[in-house]
Amino acid sequence: MNKTAIIIPSRLEAVRLPNKPLELINNKEMILHVYDAAIKTNSGDVYVATPDQKIINLIKDNGGKAIKTSLSHQTGTDRVYEVFKNQLKSEPNIVINLQGDMPNIDPKDIANLISYMYERKCDVGTLASSFSSDKEIADINNVKVAVNDPLTNNQFDQAIDFFRKDEKKYEYFYHHVGIYAFTNKALVRYVSLNRSKLELERKLEQLRALENSMTIHVGYINSSPLSVDTKNDLIEVRKIMEKNE
Secondary structure, eight states, X not given: OOXXXXXXXXXXXOSXXXXXXXXXXXXXXXXXXXXXXXXXXXXXXXXXXXXXHHHXXXXXXXXXXXXXXXXXXXXXXXXXXXXXXXXXXXXXXXXXXXOTTXXXXXXXXXXXXXXXXXXXXXXXXXXXXXXXXXXXHHOTTSOEEEESSOOOBTOEEEEEEEESSOOTTOSEEEEEEEEEEEEHHHHHHHXXXXXXXXXXXXXXXXXXXXXXXXXXXXXXXXXXXXXXXXXXXXXXXXXXXXXXX
């Protein structure tokens, strides 16, 4: 068993953009772009965790590993934990929850986050990049993460808050990237906790960790992987990835 497992939670019933894992970008489904990025890290086994047979068939038809999970999970991390516990027998030391809607994430950024986690400085690790405009900051679909000090490339700092609406009280905040790296003990503890007040209010599951005194460290990256939440996001990421093809 590899010490690291990258697990990609994915489902077809997204409220804002149904069936988005199967949307084509450069003639390849979005979830396959994410899966391929995870494979390119050469960091451990990669699995897609999904309740949907269509996604399972797609991944397996392309030589990948997909595991059918319960329909009842409230968060992607709960889905990740099911695979960690049942299929992987709780053996991996580091578990990566890689969101299935970031088709242009850089494999090097995933690999660097995994390397940082083996320094054992935090419970959870994640990534962030700079905002390119005030419009991006104003967009509530773009999650923000606040830290105490300015972030520079390959530097990590402790997260103090996550939010959607611009919080004027924070001097240093960045565009949060949807990836979470857990130590195995942190993952077990996280899923044992009740959903927290701010988690439910802001629809941000990482707040459950902060509200229960778990440490989250944020690493800065130069790239800006786009999380596809809406049709406009899909159009934008297609433009970006077609240029880079």
